[in-house]
Amino acid sequence: MSVPEPEYVIETVELSKRYGRKLALDRLDLRIPRGRIHAIVGANGAGKSTLFRILLGFLPQTAGEARILGHDSQRLTPRDRARIGFVNEEHTLPGWMRVSAVKDMHRRQYPRWSEAAFEGVLGHYHVLPEQKVGQLSRGERAGFNLALALAQGPELLVLDEPTLGLDVVAKRAFLESLMYSNAADECTVIYCSHQMEEIERVADNLIILERGQLKNMSAPEDFCARVSHWIADIPFKGPPPATVPGLLEMQRLDGLHHYLVLDQDEDFADFLRANGARSVQSMQVSLDRAVNSFLAKNHAAPVQQTA
Ligand SMILES: Nc1ncnc2c1ncn2[C@@H]1O[C@H](COP(=O)(O)OP(=O)(O)OP(=O)(O)O)[C@@H](O)[C@H]1O
Numbered sequence: 001m002s003v004p005e006p007e008y009v010i011e012t013v014e015l016s017k018r019y020g021r022k023l024a025l026d027r028l029d030l031r032i033p034r035g036r037i038h039a040i041v042g043a044n045g046a047g048k049s050t051l052f053r054i055l056l057g058f059l060p061q062t063a064g065e066a067r068i069l070g071h072d073s074q075r076l077t078p079r080d081r082a083r084i085g086f087v088n089e090e091h092t093l094p095g096w097m098r099v100s101a102v103k104d105m106h107r108r109q110y111p112r113w114s115e116a117a118f119e120g121v122l123g124h125y126h127v128l129p130e131q132k133v134g135q136l137s138r139g140e141r142a143g144f145n146l147a148l149a150l151a152q153g154p155e156l157l158v159l160d161e162p163t164l165g166l167d168v169v170a171k172r173a174f175l176e177s178l179m180y181s182n183a184a185d186e187c188t189v190i191y192c193s194h195q196m197e198e199i200e201r202v203a204d205n206l207i208i209l210e211r212g213q214l215k216n217m218s219a220p221e222d223f224c225a226r227v228s229h230w231i232a233d234i235p236f237k238g239p240p241p242a243t244v245p246g247l248l249e250m251q252r253l254d255g256l257h258h259y260l261v262l263d264q265d266e267d268f269a270d271f272l273r274a275n276g277a278r279s280v281q282s283m284q285v286s287l288d289r290a291v292n293s294f295l296a297k298n299h300a301a302p303v304q305q306t307a
Helices: 048-055 078-082 099-109 115-122 138-151 168-180 196-202 220-226 267-274 287-300
Strands: 008-019 022-033 037-041 063-068 084-088 156-160 188-192 205-210 213-218 227-232 247-253 256-262 280-284
Touching (some): 008 048, 008 188, 022 188, 022 205, 048 063, 048 156, 099 138, 138 168, 188 196, 213 220, 227 267, 247 287, 256 267, 256 287
Parallel strands (some): 037 188, 037 205
Antiparallel strands (some): 008 063, 205 213
16 A cells, blocks of 8 residues: 655744854744746845755754654654755865766665756756766756756755856756756755745745745736735925834935835825825735845844844
8 A cells, every 4th residue: 555645845843953052043933835837036045045944954944843744753664765866055065076986876876867857958058968066056056966966866856046146147058957857747846035026927836934934825917916016295304214014125215215014005195195195006016026125134133033
């Protein structure tokens, strides 16, 4: 009798990680369903790398549970690990080895190895089998890593800032090789990045972490719809910022007040009019603007120190 697949590829329950006085993960409850591309975003220090290190079994948690592909992340066997592909920004591979030798090593290591998947990704790059890994450009190394990870036939592919430090052309090549690989049809992809234009292109689900807590889990367009941009012609100073509901960002440009707010409806126009606005206009914002204003707002708030 076959064992049913777990519904979630990643499941954390009240997961906490403390480094001395620093709480990096704060009773995090996160459930990532099987399939599709899930983006994890967060400001610097939000706890993304800590979460990955725990999930991949490189770091123990302080409290709570962390399961990956249905297994306790601290008790992963080599067989479990073979089901998880991982690419991070460091693209750590032995620089002295030739591309062909690294590939052979991986092919022997992974029983589900797919030559077609490997070639499908590496075909986007001018990488020769006789080249040493250390001679590859950053972009080529990123592509080589992705090719190796996908050829391993993973059920879960974790990409942790895979395009960090790449130029625009190399970023685009990486993204295209990922999209053309149809990775999301074969496995669940977790994409961690600060690059919102990449997230916009690839992600089906947007997960926002802030100070080790889950702040959003929805389709990117649904998050975008939560943030609105209002322009008001207010002849005086306008309402004090502390009284503006859902305020993320405020600016005065060419005599007009601009407000970026979260979870506000038409009542917000009434609020502005009640505060002296002669005209009010509302607009949608891009995902980049919505996420960055949300992160900046929370980031700017004072940290509550724990003893
Ligand atoms: N080994 C460590 N010792 C002490 N504090 C740490 C350690 N590693 C991480 N931290 C702290 O834990 C918090 C979370 O760090 P983490 O690297 O997980 O964040 P991140 O979201 O990956 O950030 P970034 O986007 O900058 O990579 C940070 O405040 C960081 O200073």
